[in-house]
Amino acid sequence: MTADLETFGFPPGYFIVRSVASNRLFDVSMDGIEDGTEVVLWPEKDTSIVETRRSPDANNQYLFYFQVFFIDTSGALCSRSSGHAIDIEGDRLVLRHRRPISLPFPNAYAHPLPKFSYAAETGEITVHFVSDPSHPPPSAVPSDAWRKKTYTLVSIPLRKPRTLIDDAHAFISSAITSPLSFFSGAPAPQATPEAVFNSDIDLGEEEVLEEERGDEAEVDDSPEWGRHVRVLGILDKFNEEKGIVEKARNRRRWQITPLRQTNARTV
Template identity: 65%
Template sequence: MTQTDIDTFGFPAGYFILRSVGSNRLLDVTLDDIEDGTEIALWPEKEKSLVESFREPETNNQVFFIDTSGALCSRSAGHAIDVEDGCLVLRHRRPVSLPFPNAYAHPLPRFSYNQKTGEINVAFACDPSYPPPDAPPSNSWKGKTYLLTAIPMRKPRTILDNASEFIANSIFTPISFLTGTPAPTPARPDEVFNGDIDLNEDEVLEEEKGEEAEVDNSPEQGRKVRVIGVPSDEKDMLDLLLTEKARNRRRWVVTPLRTTYARTK
């Protein structure tokens, strides 16, 4: 096999860091853990140098690579990255358990980087919901494009926030009493998407989120990431509905580490 035959799925060969454009944080193995199922999230950059010999070893939990099988892996843990309930997690190699594939044992997803759009796609070899064997067969998952996205986090509501909302609602109530019409209430994202499905905030399609969901002002340093499924035949149209903030949450900058110091003029 020649060097040109090696497929790194759009990622650079060797070690690299993954920066979220939307949150300006790096993909990070939480608590620098190595246990199976450890969550991969976003955390502020710990090391500025891109030269391997200059970097502190304890920052390797923000460094990743593509192994010889094509799996995305953590440098610090040495384990591959899997998707569990939409979250990125460390995955130790597991023995086959029947019926295969299942939530415990399954082929690892393949991550690929689109340098033009900045998106990270996740391809599954089987239904990522891992339905039981007696479930009706469905290929709906094959019609989706799975993307890695950062999740914004709002700071906790304060007493002042609650008071402001109370005053606003109090203004609408007398008006509705006099006119005989109910006070307007904003549609919830899950109602807009599908009234029969109760979605968690981080499961609502980006295109359906309101302005409030765009806010990312929490003082917490960490942020979550999720793998979301977008209908492949509607992706181009849905992309046009994205706000710039939502689009940037799907964008990533992949920066390779260098083995030598390169001086610039």
């Protein structure tokens, strides 16, 4: 008799998770095994998908970043190196030890681990919760608003730092397009989401609503190696997707590549 195990769209065994938008892999940062160690996106360290040909470093034994994952027998997404599951903390993906139940359950410390599912036809990875992921205190008024959302993983683009030349160019461009507003006292035009995104306002890139992002907001030209992956809670996914550009759509797409035990047989 065999058990009926569910991998939720992921392949059985070990695999890597690649962002279509950034061409980077899921990676556990800083060789961490502690609770809260973040899962980030990092360039690929080993291009072989055959176990016997991969460097031990790429399987997270010696380097600072982990790039191999699997679905365990409970259905949790796990890091190969530590064996720890992936949990959601705020909107970040983090490592999580299995924890004992503490009352009142569930709470921020102890709660059911989320399940991740992969849809090959769309390339999307969805997160499924069995309790409110915000973990409100027992005194809070119960709300089912979280149940109405679709939780999707997205990669976050990173712009290179602005320079004085960039700021001067933006100022001159604004003066040319609306010269009278600087001298007549007329009210300035309302800022567009793209303008807010590129201004000096202290607004994180992951805080910009997906439907408000334009092509300019999707530029990913930073020389930094790493990128962030976040959980996006969408209230009306069908209608929300109508308003996003193709680059934003690609940030929700992932490629799952299983690792093989041996070379493929050739004829």
